[in-house]
Structures are given as structure tokens and as C-alpha cells.
Amino acid sequence: MTIKLNEFWSQRLVQMPETGMGYQKVDLIFKDSRILKGVIVMNAEDCETEEAFKVDDIADIKIHGQ
Amino acid sequence: MLKLDTWLEYWLPTQPEYRMGYQKCIATLNTGRTERGVIINSQVFLKDGEYPWQMLMDWNYIQTHVQTETLKSNLIVKNVQLIPREPETLKGVRYIAFANEKFHVLANRKEAQAKQALTMGGTSYYSLIKESQVLALNASNAAAEDAPITLTEFAEIFKRFSAYANDKRVTPGKGLQPGTFATTKEDADANIKTGTDAVQRYALPNSKPASNVFTITPPKDTEVKRGTAQPANNQPGGGVEIIFVNGSPDGTVTGPVTIPDK
Numbered sequence: 001m002t003i004k005l006n007e008f009w010s011q012r013l014v015q016m017p018e019t020g021m022g023y024q025k026v027d028l029i030f031k032d033s034r035i036l037k038g039v040i041v042m043n044a045e046d047c048e049t050e051e052a053f054k055v056d057d058i059a060d061i062k063i064h065g066q
Numbered sequence: 067m068l069k070l071d072t073w074l075e076y077w078l079p080t081q082p083e084y085r086m087g088y089q090k091c092i093a094t095l096n097t098g099r100t101e102r103g104v105i106i107n108s109q110v111f112l113k114d115g116e117y118p119w120q121m122l123m124d125w126n127y128i129q130t131h132v133q134t135e136t137l138k139s140n141l142i143v144k145n146v147q148l149i150p151r152e153p154e155t156l157k158g159v160r161y162i163a164f165a166n167e168k169f170h171v172l173a174n175r176k177e178a179q180a181k182q183a184l185t186m187g188g189t190s191y192y193s194l195i196k197e198s199q200v201l202a203l204n205a206s207n208a209a210a211e212d213a214p215i216t217l218t219e220f221a222e223i224f225k226r227f228s229a230y231a232n233d234k235r236v237t238p239g240k241g242l243q244p245g246t247f248a249t250t251k252e253d254a255d256a257n258i259k260t261g262t263d264a265v266q267r268y269a270l271p272n273s274k275p276a277s278n279v280f281t282i283t284p285p286k287d288t289e290v291k292r293g294t295a296q297p298a299n300n301q302p303g304g305g306v307e308i309i310f311v312n313g314s315p316d317g318t319v320t321g322p323v324t325i326p327d328k
Contacts, residue, residue, distance in 0.1 A: 042229065
């Protein structure tokens with residue numbers, strides 16, 4: 001499924017380096033301490049994930065492996 | 067001119083040159099004697115005093131007569147100790163960082179195993195050397211992120227393929243954000259006709275073809291990393307991969323132009 005990030009997280013990702021042309025592989029850290037690792041985000045906005053989540057529950061986003 | 071033991075002809079190409087086309091060494095001959103000299107093209111040993119310019123012959127003579135000349139002697143080079151070039155003579159040679167260092171480490175290990183197999187009389191020497199060469203090739207075929215920073219040339223043109231017409235890595239002023247990927251115009255023109263081609267060649271995870279093409283013309287000496295797209299996302303990769311380390315200034319990006327999806 002594709003989950004669209006809000007403008008706040010989108011702008012945060014734009015300031016971070018890409019993993020490849022047009023995408024970033026990221027870790028999503030949620031407010032309840034849950035972490036979703038290795039999520040692909042296209043164009044700093046479209047999360048491709050098999051696990052559903054709410055964008056408002058995101059506490060932080062980091063580039064995977066950094 | 068002396069011929070080399072067969073294993074040296076396989077091993078020497080994996081070792082650094084002293085200068086373009088030859089390696090300097092101390093050679094151990096089948097008699098046990100050692101001689102200082104050079105090895106040309108991993109094929110033939112010339113001892114000190116026998117270099118072409120000293121013998122008033124040119125390199126072509128060596129190339130065309132290596133078979134006949136080496137047969138004139140019963141001497142053969144059984145082992146070599148390569149002489150590395152003195153560091154102070156390398157001024158002006160740009161330092162090349164070892165990208166994909168692990169492949170260099172693995173290649174060296176395989177080579178050590180091959181030499182051990184040879185001394186123990188095993189039959190696995192040639193297969194181990196082949197594996198070492200493949201690993202060495204992988205080391206040289208690194209992704210851009212592992213490459214050293216280099217600079218763009220005057221009027222060098224790059225392309226970026228995106229599934230999005232509103233690509234967010236392109237700034238409002240038509241520049242590029244730091245850490246943005248692209249490819250060279252040469253790689254794009256030669257290999258990409260459709261958005262699907264781009265997904266495959268640059269190993270993208272896109273469910274949609276990358277059919278929006280941006281053109282980037284950065285100023286000379288823009289910092290970039292250059293490499294090869296590694297296989298990923300069930301795509302083969304293999305395309306030239308460029309990372310704009312600090313982005314590109316406003317006014318250097320045009321597009322997008324749309325290409326067919328398939």
C-alpha cells in the first residue's frame with residue numbers, strides 16, 4: 001500500500017540524501033517506540049509499505065543504515 | 067627476455083603496475099638466482115640493462131618477438147617480488163579511495179588461498195585466482211555512494227529520470243537538493259528510451275515508470291560522486307550513477323520532458 005506523508009515529513013526528507021534516483025530507504029520511528037525499518041519513500045512523499053500506520057503517529061524519520 | 071611461470075601470468079594482472087604497462091620486480095629464476103628488472107604486460111621479464119631504450123629497440127619488437135625470444139633461454143621466472151613505486155614520485159597522481167573496500171579484502175584473501183594451493187600442489191589454484199579476479203572487478207565496479215568525490219567538467223550534462231513531474235529534489239529555483247541522484251547524458255542517450263528502461267537500469271523500486279526526464283547542467287567543478295547502479299529492488303542496475311553531493315545551483319535544471327512508459 002501507499003501512504004502519503006504530510007508536508008512536514010516531506011520537507012524533512014527533501015533535506016536528506018537519496019538512496020537512489022527518486023527514492024529514499026528510511027526507518028520510521030513512531031511515538032509508541034515502534035520502528036518500521038527499510039521503508040521505501042518515493043519523491044519524499046509516498047511510503048510503500050505492507051504495514052499500515054498513521055502519519056500523525058510518526059515521531060522521527062531517519063535514512064536507513066545511518 | 068625470459069618467460070614467466072604460468073601462475074604469474076594469471077597473478078600479475080591483479081597486482082598494481084609501477085607505471086603504465088609494466089611492473090618493476092626482483093625475479094627469482096628456476097636456477098634459484100635473482101635478477102632485478104621489469105615485467106611487460108604480465109608476459110615477459112626484462113632484466114636491468116635489457117630495457118628497450120637500452121637495447122635500442124622499440125616496444126613493438128617485444129610484442130612481436132616475445133614467443134621466439136623467450137624460447138632462446140632455458141631460464142624461466144618462477145616467482146617475483148614486486149617493487150612498489152616510491153610515494154614521492156606519485157605527486158600529481160590523484161589519490162583514489164578504495165571503494166567497496168570489502169571486495170578488495172576478499173580478493174586479497176582469495177589470492178592468498180590461491181598461492182597456498184599452488185605451493186601445496188593443489189588443483190584449485192586457477193579457480194581461486196579466477197574468483198579473486200571477479201572480486202577485484204567488483205571492487206572497481208562500485209556504487210556512487212562508495213566513490214570518492216570528484217568534480218564535473220565544463221558543459222557536462224546530466225539526466226534525472228523520475229516517476230513524478232513535480233520531482234521534489236528539484237528546488238523551486240530549478241536547482242537540485244544535496245544528495246540527489248542522476249545519470250550522465252551519455253548513459254541516458256545510449257540506454258534509456260522508456261520510463262521502464264530507467265527503472266531497470268538505475269535499479270529503482272518504482273511501481274510506475276520513471277518517464278519524466280530532467281536535464282541538469284551544473285557549473286564546472288560541481289562536486290559529484292560517480293559509480294554504477296548496483297542491482298536492487300529486483301532490478302538489474304548497471305547504469306552510470308551520479309550523486310550531486312552538494313546539489314546543483316538554481317537555474318541548472320530544466321524539464322521535465324516526458325518519454326514513453328514502455
